[in-house]
Structures are given as C-alpha cells and as structure tokens.
Amino acid sequence: MRLKTLAATAAMAVAGFAGSASAAGELNIFNWGDYTSAEMIKKFEAAYDVKVTITDYDSNDTALAKVRAGGHGFDIVVPSANYVQIWVKEGLLLEARPDQMENFKNVDERWVNVPWDPGRHYTVPWQWGLTGIGVNTKVYSGDINTSAIWLDPPPELAGKINVAPEMNDVLFATIKYFGGEWCTEDLELLKKVRDKLVEAKPKWLAMDYSVTEKLPAGDYSAVYYWNGAIMRSREKNPDIKFGYPKEGFPYFMDSVAILKDAKNVENAKLFMNFIMDPQNAAMISAFAKYSNGIKGSMQYMPAEMQSAPELVVPPEFEKAGEFLTTCEPPVQELYTKLWTELQK
Structure with missing residues (x-):
C-alpha cells in the first residue's frame, strides 16, 4: 500500500511537466558500470509501470563515441561534469528543464548554478566523489597517500595494480605528480607525463572497472x-x-541528462524527477557509496557513510583536491593524442 501511495503522489507531482502521469512503456539508460541501484530501479518501474534497461560504459569517451555514432537507442546518459558542455555544444542533449520539475527544490544549492550547466537546464545530480588510491595493506604497508603507488609502484605492488580507464582522471593525477596545472599546454611537462605513463603501464595489471570484486x-x-x-x-x-x-x-560529479534523440522522453523526465527525491537519491548512494547532491538524502543512508574515510577528506588533504574542469579544445586534443599513444 505504501508503494502505491508513493506512486500516486509522485504521479500527481510530475503531471505538470510530463503531460500524463500514465507512463507505461520503456526507458533505456546508458550509465557507468556497476553504478546503478537495482532497488531504486525496481521502485521506479513499479511506480510508473516502466521497463528500464541499463547498458554500461566504462568511460566518458566511450559513452560520447557511442552516442555520436547514432542508432544507439538510449534515452538517458550520465556524463561527468567536465564532459557535459561537450554534449551540449554538440547538440546531443535535450534541454529538459529539470529546474522546473517538482523535486528540483531538493537539489543542494551548491549544485544548482554549476559551471557545466548553469541553473540546471539539462542535467540533474546523480553522484559525486573523487579519484584516489585503494591498497591492500596486507600486501603493502608503506605510504598510500601518493600517486607513486601506481606511477612508480613499489615492488610489492608491481603487476597487481588496476587504473581507472578514464583519460582525464589519469592525466590530471599525473600532471599534478609533476607539479603541473590541469589544462596545461606545457609540452615539456606533457612529455614527462607521457613518458611516465608509458613507463608505468607495464607495471599495471588492468585498466577496468571490476574493482569492487577484484580488489x-x-x-x-x-x-x-x-x-x-x-x-x-x-x-x-x-x-x-x-x-x-x-x-x-580530481573531484567529479556525474549528472543525468536526456538525449536529444531519446524515444521515451516523458519517461526520462519522470526518472529525472524521481531521482531528485531524497529517499530515491539515498538508494543510489547507499548502493554505489558516493554523495549525491540532494538535500535530505543523508538521513536515509547507512550511518557509516557519514564518517567513511573514503568520503570524508582529512583536513591535510583538502587543498590537494580540485574539481575537474573542461579544457579548451586544443588542450583536449593534446590530451587525447597522449591518451591514444598510451593505449597502443
């Protein structure tokens, strides 16, 4: 009965922007792998009689290339902040105006007027976090607060390392390792970055997203x-x-957006509004263990998330973190060439 009440309430709330609360049909979501709460999806499906299909990707570039190629069949994508403007400028996203949806009032103020989507005309928060180091301390007991773990691996770890298959996260940390600034065009520094990555890669075991099982x-x-x-x-x-x-x-935020050529636009709008509800946002975070940008959601999350060492940055490291921004096209081209060389 409670679920039916929630569904009826939600349907009334979104009727103003979705046209009809009767949304039976499909919704096709293109999202990062191992990043979507099955519990939350089941709740959405039950509330609106919508069958959700989720297809995984492993990087922003993979997602962008797939949608650029056309014929994908997806309704929703979840790009990172530093990629949103690329999607917008290429005309790949629908200006869905989530800022006019009923649950937009729940978006934390810090995530409303964001540089990549001022006022949130295209996207709503999904999750945000940072890229850091995970180490099995039974194998290595030295300093783990350094990118040397994967760029200059100690013997105990060589050949047992996985690195996120995401260009900007990898290049950001490597540039910082050499004391550079993100979006630098310093060719001498970028040569050092390239050489270091080429040298380090043979000491890695993989570049994939199966970490939650294999680590x-x-x-x-x-x-x-x-x-x-x-x-x-x-x-x-x-x-x-x-x-x-x-x-x-680097810090990141991933946001939900509707594709310009989506076939199930109204269902996608229902989903946008749905995930801005604090209880639903909490399901997303409780599964993947990231913060979400929705006010009031913390009270519905597991208590341990409020003090987890992975989520609460120690004061001595606060200044080391920086939000990933979108580099200018010429710089992005430089970085893409470097990344392509690393993949050979």
Missing part, C-alpha cells in the same frame, strides 16, 4: 580509482585502505 578478492593489490568503489571494497575486506594522493586528486 577485495585479492586479484588487485592496489587501484587508482573512484572512492565509492574503494569503500565498497573495504566493506568486503577490511585490509583495504584509502589514500588521498598528496600531489593532487
């Missing part, structure tokens, strides 16, 4: 990866510890 199981002994996944790994194996790279680490 706690011991298949990986160290990762440069996203904090929520490392928290989930620690919950399975208490020997996993989180490190904040003192040289510099």
Whole structure:
C-alpha cells in the first residue's frame, strides 16, 4: 500500500511537466558500470509501470563515441561534469528543464548554478566523489597517500595494480605528480607525463572497472580509482585502505541528462524527477557509496557513510583536491593524442 501511495503522489507531482502521469512503456539508460541501484530501479518501474534497461560504459569517451555514432537507442546518459558542455555544444542533449520539475527544490544549492550547466537546464545530480588510491595493506604497508603507488609502484605492488580507464582522471593525477596545472599546454611537462605513463603501464595489471570484486578478492593489490568503489571494497575486506594522493586528486560529479534523440522522453523526465527525491537519491548512494547532491538524502543512508574515510577528506588533504574542469579544445586534443599513444 505504501508503494502505491508513493506512486500516486509522485504521479500527481510530475503531471505538470510530463503531460500524463500514465507512463507505461520503456526507458533505456546508458550509465557507468556497476553504478546503478537495482532497488531504486525496481521502485521506479513499479511506480510508473516502466521497463528500464541499463547498458554500461566504462568511460566518458566511450559513452560520447557511442552516442555520436547514432542508432544507439538510449534515452538517458550520465556524463561527468567536465564532459557535459561537450554534449551540449554538440547538440546531443535535450534541454529538459529539470529546474522546473517538482523535486528540483531538493537539489543542494551548491549544485544548482554549476559551471557545466548553469541553473540546471539539462542535467540533474546523480553522484559525486573523487579519484584516489585503494591498497591492500596486507600486501603493502608503506605510504598510500601518493600517486607513486601506481606511477612508480613499489615492488610489492608491481603487476597487481588496476587504473581507472578514464583519460582525464589519469592525466590530471599525473600532471599534478609533476607539479603541473590541469589544462596545461606545457609540452615539456606533457612529455614527462607521457613518458611516465608509458613507463608505468607495464607495471599495471588492468585498466577496468571490476574493482569492487577484484580488489577485495585479492586479484588487485592496489587501484587508482573512484572512492565509492574503494569503500565498497573495504566493506568486503577490511585490509583495504584509502589514500588521498598528496600531489593532487580530481573531484567529479556525474549528472543525468536526456538525449536529444531519446524515444521515451516523458519517461526520462519522470526518472529525472524521481531521482531528485531524497529517499530515491539515498538508494543510489547507499548502493554505489558516493554523495549525491540532494538535500535530505543523508538521513536515509547507512550511518557509516557519514564518517567513511573514503568520503570524508582529512583536513591535510583538502587543498590537494580540485574539481575537474573542461579544457579548451586544443588542450583536449593534446590530451587525447597522449591518451591514444598510451593505449597502443
């Protein structure tokens, strides 16, 4: 009965912007792998009689290339902040005006007038976090608050490292490792970055997103990866510890957007409004272990998330973190060439 009441209330709330509260049909979501709460999806499906299909991707570039190619069949995508403007400028996103939806009042003020989507005309918050270090302390007991863990690996970790397959996160940390600034065009510094990555890569085991299974199981002994996944790994194996790279680490926010060629626009708008409800946002965070940007959601989350070492940045590392921004096209081209060379 409670679920039916919630569904009826939500349907009335969104009727003004979605046209009809009767939304039976489909919704196709293109999202990062292992990033979507099945519990939350089931709740949405039951509330609106909508069948949701989720397709995974492993990087912003993978998602962008797939949608650019056309014929994808997706309604929703979840790009990171530093990519949103690329999607907007290329005309790939629908100006869905989530700022006019009923639940937009729940978006935390700090995430409303954001540089990548001022006033939120295209996107709503999904989750945000940072990229740091996860280490199995049974294998390595030294300093883990450094990018040297994966750029200059100690012998104990060499050949047992996984690195996030995301260009900007990897390049950001490596540039900072050499004392540079993000979006630098310094060719001498970028040569150092390239050479270091080419030198380090043979000492990595993988670049994938199967961390929440392989890190706690011991298949990986160290990762440069996203904090929520490392928290989930620690919950399975208490020997996993989180490190904040003192040289510099990137913050990110991923946001839900509707594609310009979406076939199920009204259902996608219903989903946007749905995830701005604090209880639903809490389901998203409780699963993936990231913050979400929705006021009032914390009270519905597991208590341990309020003090988790992966989510609460120690004061001594606060200045090392920096939000990833969108570099100018010429700089992005430089970085893409460097990244392509690394993939050879």
